[in-house]
Amino acid sequence: MSERYRFHLPDLGEGLPDATVVEWLVQEGQTVRLDEPLVAMETAKAVVEVPSPCSGRLLRVAGGPGTVVATGALLAEFELDPSQPQRASGHATGHHAHAEPAASRPAAAPAPASEEDDAGTVVGAVSGSGELRRESAVDLGGAKAMPAVRALARKLGVDLSRVRPSGADGVITLQDVRQAAAAGTAAAPERAAAASPPATADRPAASRTPVSASGRPLRTQPPGRSLPGQPEPLAGVRRNMARVMATAQAQVVLTTLSDDADLHAWRPGNDLTARLIRALVAACRTEPALNAWFDGETLTRTLHPHVDVGLAVDTPEGLFVPALRNADMLDQKGLREAIERLRRQVEARSIPASELTGYTISLSNFGKFAGRYATPIVVPPTVAILAAGRLRHELVPVPGGVEAHRILPLSLSFDHRCVTGGEAARFLRAVLDDLALPD
Secondary structure, three states, rough: EEEEHHHHHHHOOOOOOEEEEEEOOOOOOOOEEEEEEEEEOOOOOOOEEOOOOOOOOEEEEEOOOOOOOOOOOOEEEEEEEOOOOOOOOOOOOEEEOOOOOHHOOOOOOOOOHHHHHHHHHHHHOOOOOOOOOOOOOEEEEEEEOHHHHHHHHOOOOOOOHHHOOOOOHHHEEEEHHHHHHHHHHEHHHHHHOOOOOOOOOOOHOOOOOEOOOOOOOOOOOOOHHHHHHOOOOHHHHHHHHHHHHHHHHHHOEEEEEEEEEEEEOOOOOOOOHHHHHHHHHHHHHOHHOOOOEEEOOOEEEEOOOOEEEEEEEEEEOOOEEEEEOOOOHHOHHHHHHHHHHHHHHOOOOOOOOHHOOOOOOEEEEEHHHHOOOOOOOOOOOOEEEEEEHHHHHHEEEEEEEEEEEEEEEEEEEEEEEOOOOOHHHHHHHHHOOOOOHHH
């Protein structure tokens, strides 16, 4: 008697409808043990190493590198090894030689995942479909955590011995690990030593090859996908960007207001990105209507007492918008440190998914490359985005002659469904006034 097990792609922790195969770490016909790395999948947020849900021989897979697999669709089929413990036991498809093949049986639809189940699907016990049994927490080196939590900590470079547990009986939870990774307070020694130099405000972050939880370099562009003149399916970040932008364009009544900031009074040493964020915070205090979320279906608006800035970061894989939390509470040094931390996490594709959502207003500094003005897209539920263009020098009339001033072009897009033209103009005026200060 042989048993087969169908493994369906779980929700990889982001609620996205699909993911893209980057690299199969086990080939068809090879054997794999429970929890060993099976396949690297690219989502809109990261390259995720999915572990094997059972021990056995890999019979067939959904497709090679570049294949887009829908969440809940068949990812792989296994022949179980009866000599090995199986979390999947009792849920596998068993048959004798003359029984109906597993491939002909309809797959059960995956059940909705809770927050706890969902988190486990990222790098540990795949339980989002309700098909696999739970694991128990293990105490190693004084840190008590489930295997899924340990795997996530390895992926994010977090030293569990430095994480404060919030779970029952001193168990470290997935949320504890995510918070430690976001705060940068518990970096593992090997990750800290390998950290790259921080990116500057005037230079785009350098692209680095993402690595898996086990340290294996992973390709984000599978070979053979980018052939000139041939259609190429969008994957990962770009695929999600296409969805988000199409939705935003269909929902938002977009209006853009532009003006120039005069930086002539700036003293040496000013940090352009940090100053832009400070000016954004000042404007949010002046006109809170732009630091808000809007629900177009219920026509309700939420004004935020804090300012979380979505900072657009350009990468070869696509656009990331990490949230710089509590920007209104940080001084210039704190802003620079937060900017550098977010850039490093984006470069390494190690930024927690929770840090790519929930911002209250957005900032784009596209001018580091080229361009003066733009019509940046507002992504719901936010209602505004400020974009800075390329710095230039301009002759400005002054009493007794002219002076060459540094000019920064600005473009403010807002959702005219809930923001008036007067509110947007006063907001932009407040940005200009703050940027005009010496420091």
